[in-house]
Amino acid sequence: MxxxxxxxxxxxxxxxxxxxxxxxxxxxVPLEYINESxxxxxxxxxxxxxxxxxxxxxxxxxxxxxxxxxxxxxVDPIVAQQNSLDGNITVALTEFYKLNKQRTKLHxxxxxxxxxxxxxxxxx
Amino acid sequence: xxxxxxxxxxSFGDAVGNDTLAIMGLLRKNGYADTGIYAENLDxxxxxxxxxxxxxxxxxxxxxxxxxxxxxxxSNLNRKIKDFNCRKLVRYHNVTPANFFEKYSEVTARLCxxxxxxxxxxxxxxxxGICVSDYNRQExxxxxxxxxxxVCPILIPFDDYKKTPDSEVISKYSDGVKNIVFxxxxxxxxxxxxxxxxxxxxxxxxxxxxxRLILVGSxxxxxxxxxxxxxxxxxxxxxxxxxxxxxxFASILAFYKVADxxxxxxxxxxxxxxxxxxMCFEKPIVAADYAAIAGTLGGSGILLEKKDMVKxxxxxxxxxxxxxxxxxxxxxxxxRLKDFSYEAVSTLLMEQINRFVRGEAL
Numbered sequence: 064m065x066x067x068x069x070x071x072x073x074x075x076x077x078x079x080x081x082x083x084x085x086x087x088x089x090x091x092v093p094l095e096y097i098n099e100s101x102x103x104x105x106x107x108x109x110x111x112x113x114x115x116x117x118x119x120x121x122x123x124x125x126x127x128x129x130x131x132x133x134x135x136x137x138v139d140p141i142v143a144q145q146n147s148l149d150g151n152i153t154v155a156l157t158e159f160y161k162l163n164k165q166r167t168k169l170h171x172x173x174x175x176x177x178x179x180x181x182x183x184x185x186x187x
Numbered sequence: 188x189x190x191x192x193x194x195x196x197x198s199f200g201d202a203v204g205n206d207t208l209a210i211m212g213l214l215r216k217n218g219y220a221d222t223g224i225y226a227e228n229l230d231x232x233x234x235x236x237x238x239x240x241x242x243x244x245x246x247x248x249x250x251x252x253x254x255x256x257x258x259x260x261x262s263n264l265n266r267k268i269k270d271f272n273c274r275k276l277v278r279y280h281n282v283t284p285a286n287f288f289e290k291y292s293e294v295t296a297r298l299c300x301x302x303x304x305x306x307x308x309x310x311x312x313x314x315x316g317i318c319v320s321d322y323n324r325q326e327x328x329x330x331x332x333x334x335x336x337x338v339c340p341i342l343i344p345f346d347d348y349k350k351t352p353d354s355e356v357i358s359k360y361s362d363g364v365k366n367i368v369f370x371x372x373x374x375x376x377x378x379x380x381x382x383x384x385x386x387x388x389x390x391x392x393x394x395x396x397x398x399r400l401i402l403v404g405s406x407x408x409x410x411x412x413x414x415x416x417x418x419x420x421x422x423x424x425x426x427x428x429x430x431x432x433x434x435x436f437a438s439i440l441a442f443y444k445v446a447d448x449x450x451x452x453x454x455x456x457x458x459x460x461x462x463x464x465x466m467c468f469e470k471p472i473v474a475a476d477y478a479a480i481a482g483t484l485g486g487s488g489i490l491l492e493k494k495d496m497v498k499x500x501x502x503x504x505x506x507x508x509x510x511x512x513x514x515x516x517x518x519x520x521x522x523r524l525k526d527f528s529y530e531a532v533s534t535l536l537m538e539q540i541n542r543f544v545r546g547e548a549l
Contacts, residue, residue, distance in 0.1 A: 066515045067489055070502050079501045084388045086496075089380040092419045094290060094411060 188249070190219045190540065193242060194257035195264050197226035197233045200436065202341050202460045203259050203280050204233065206319070209342035210255065211238055213533050214540075227264045248273040253544060256313070258282075259457075261302025269312050276543055277313040279323045280341075281457025281479075282306055287376040291412045306330060315543050317536070319458045322479035337549035339536045340483075340527055341458055348440065348467050356434075356441035364397045364427075365507045368446035368470070370439060370461040371453065373406035373413045373430070380419055381452035381475070381494060385503070387423040388496040393504055398427060403442045405433035443468040448506050448513075451480065452494065459483050466524045471506050471516035473499065487523035489516060 074080055192211065198204045207224055214222040225242040226233075233239050242264060248254065252273040258265070259280035268275065285300035310331040318324040319341050327336060360366055367386065371377045379402050386400040406413035413430070420428045431442065443449075449465035451474040462483050465472050472488035474480050481490055489506070491499055506513045525531065539549045 066512055066519065069512060069515075070489060070505060073505060074498055074501050077501060079392060079497060082392060082497050084391045084497055084500075086384055086387050086391075087419075087422050089384065089415075089419055092415050092422060094415055 188251050188253070188544070189221045190214055190253040190255065190544070191222055191245075191248075192224045192255045192257065193245070193264070193268075194224070194226050195260050195262035196228040197224060197230060197239065199230040199232045202458065203257055204230075205344055206278075206280075206341045207257055208233075208236070209344060209529075209533075210536070213342065213537060217537050217541075227262060250274075253540075255317075255540075258306060258309070261298050261300075261305050265302075265305040265309065268309065274543070275313045276540070277309070277316040277327075279306070279316060279318045279327055279457075281319075281323050281326065281455075283374075283376050283455055287374075287455065291375055291409060295408070315549055317539050317549065320479040320482050322482050323457050335549050337539050339539055340532050341460060342529065342532050342536065343460065343463055343527060345467065345529060347436070348443075348464065350440060351437060352440035352444050353435065353437040354441070356438050357444055360399070360401070360429075360442075360445040364399045365447045366399050366401055366445050367448055367450050367503060368401045368403060368442055368465075369450055369452075370403040370442065370464065371451075372404045373402065373409050373416065374404075375409070375412050376455040377404075377453040378475075379416050379452075381496075382450060383416060383419055383423065383425070383428060384496050385450065385452070385499050386428060387425055389500040389503060390425070390427075392497065392500050396504070396507075398507070399429060400425075400427060401429045401431065401442055401446070403431045403434065403439060406430075407433065443470065446470045448473060448503055450499075450503060451475065453477060453480065456480060456483075462488070463524070463527050466520040466527075469517045469521070471513045472520065473502050473506065475499075485523045485526065487516075487519040 192207055194203065194207060196203075197207060211222055211224055223238045223240055225240050225245045227242045229239065229241060234241075248271055250272055253276060254268075254271060254273050255276045255278055256268055257278045257280060260282055282302035283299050284303065285296040288296040288299060306327075307330040310327070310333070313332070313334050315334050316324070316327060316332065316336040317339050318327065318336060319339070321338050324336050324338050367382070369377075369379070369382055371379075373379060382400055382402065386398065389396075389398060402416075417430065431438065434442075443464060446465070446468070447470070449461070449470045449472045451459070451462065451472065453459065453475070454477045456478045458479055462472060462474065462480070466487070472484065473491065474484060474488060475491045475494055484490060489502055491502070506516065542549050
């Protein structure tokens with residue numbers, strides 16, 4: 064006999080069929096955004112900000128690209144309103160600032176070198 | 188006349204990536220030496236394979252050249268496909284509907300929604316289609332595709348499953364406890380919460396039996412869903428659920444080896460390669476009847492028409508405790524597995540590609 068039929072017949076004849084098992088439903092579990100460390104936490108920060116600020120996001124990419132786009136589109140307006148936002152967004156911003164620090168250092172160094180180059184060129 | 192393949196992302200080790208590489212090998216074996224894969228995004232491990240290129244390197248195509256376009260996600264590339272002046276064959280793998288991700292990630296939901304809109308917008312772009320499942324083919328028809336379409340399963344690298352499994356994993360989980368295994372990304376469409384509910388139901392119905400649920404898959408990008416699943420495990424008071432996280436291929440092989448039953452509650456799959464893998468490892472399958480699942484099982488395995496957890500737990504219990512029944516399920520699966528052999532699929536695929544090249548119906 065086809066095992067599907069075998070199982071159906073056994074189930075129909077079993078006492079288990081009338082068993083009632085009540086479990087908490089999955090939807091009753093709260094959905095948390097910020098609760099992990101590392102890349103997972105950063106990703107959750109990103110999702111939280113997007114879901115709560117409505118700022119649109121274009122495309123996907125590596126973590127650096129995500130951070131750069133947020134820096135362009137989100138950080139300035141949010142910093143201005145920082146005091147009115149909850150702790151989660153502040154955490155998210157802290158994460159972004161940490162990642163952006165590296166980029167800012169490099170950016171400042173480039174500006175420094177360009178200024179030095181301009182000064183040297185003016186002496187020629 | 189060249190036949191080339193184009194796709195958005197060539198990832199390492201996923202179904203689309205494996206299918207694309209296998210098709211390249213097949214084309215070369217069948218006289219199409221001048222073939223290649225052109226991807227918008229390339230996993231570094233794939234970039235070194237001969238014949239794999241970035242899509243920017245796509246040469247000028249002639250009108251009689253054939254492009255096989257793997258459609259599995261939204262992308263900028265989808266919008267450019269219409270502009271290529273060549274014959275176009277779509278290989279549709281499916282795009283997950285956005286509603287599964289709406290609670291968890293606006294970005295992902297938007298990408299999925301965009302992807303599905305793009306699939307629909309391309310409904311007059313292709314000259315023909317070879318879909319990996321009849322479920323996918325029907326979906327394209329519903330989206331207004333009127334071109335000639337056929338079905339040919341994914342080309343699966345069965346030799347990979349003969350590689351050495353991780354002995355530590357085997358040793359750790361061969362402890363007399365029966366293992367219920369599911370392999371798949373931790374993703375809302377795969378409904379791992381239903382597997383957890385099944386485990387809790389089983390524990391209530393059969394409190395003296397020792398079982399373990401092993402969820403094998405990465406939660407990268409779905410960390411909040413992963414967290415919610417773990418919270419659910421805690422809420423249900425379960426101490427027998429294992430989340431493997433991202434693991435090596437050898438570990439995945441080992442998890443299949445230690446499985447006593449493979450259970451799938453996924454609500455969206457375009458094909459579901461793990462079902463084939465479970466068949467390969469001769470593990471009886473119990474799966475909920477959604478999307479392409481029934482088509483891939485093809486009458487084998489055990490199909491749950493509805494997600495009745497008591498019934499599902501009963502079915503799993505019978506399979507775990509009745510060796511003869513389990514063997515009969517596996518026997519049916521072994522027969523079905525023949526339809527997915529490299530020989531069967533590659534013959535079918537080349538027939539369909541050659542008919543397309545000759546201008547005949549697929």
